[in-house]
Amino acid sequence: MPVVSTTPDTEQLTLTVVAEFAAPPERVWQLWTDPRQLERWWGPPTWPATFTQHDVAVDGSSRYFMTGPDGEKAHGWWRFLAIDEPRSLEFEDGFSDDSGTPSPDMPVIRARVELAEAADGTRMTVVSRFATEEQMNQLTEMGMVEGMTEAMGQIDALLLAKV
């Protein structure tokens, strides 16, 4: 398993995922920056992603959609905040409406990716963070509501599609 650790921080509402790959950082970098390679792993197999725009530059943006089993489309966007090839990149990932226009009221996840050279290849650290306090409150309160409910059932993998 390439995943070394996952560390959720419920106070900061961040999730830190560390993974190691038997490939140099330059190669792992391509999987983030080449849209054809990115779309092969970004979406779940049942909701494959298609990037129609992927402008890997500071302030550059991406547009993508994921296609569900019934042909339903879920649109999203990225905006790049920082890029240091092939060591790190930081971007926002948000929801778009059916026409592909970013939805300003939806939660936005900020992701920071770091690729460090390791003995056997690359150690990748991804920190996902919700962008605003309002969105954090939104999710925290939802979590509290959740706490009042009974044991949870399995949520369909489709739920993951836009996170």
Place this chain on the structure above:
Amino acid sequence: MVVHQLGPVDIDRVFAALADATRRDIVTRVLQQEASVSVLARNYDMSFAAVQKHVAVLERAQLVSKHRRGREQIVRGDVGTVRAAARLLGNLEELWRSRIDRLEQVLDEPSGGDPPCPSSAPRPTPSS
């Protein structure tokens, strides 16, 4: 039968509905105990009509359901939808694990050539 599998479009609606503090408060209240719109309205410094509008937004997101009882509209929380929405954050970890598994698979292929079309991830067609 109630199956709570939110598609991404529903998720948009759920997040939009919960982006407002009053609506979150309404959901929290009616999950604990159903209440009429007029009883709910007493909790907020706004008109009955305004509260009714908030309830309508929540209803469209399927976070609450409305039932008529005599002259009153009773609002109930839909536990399944709220639960599903709350799972989103928890599932982020699972999402990344699966992404990293796929990422590794792509890495394991010889680079430079044309990637094979994965049979499990059919390309979307314009007609769909």
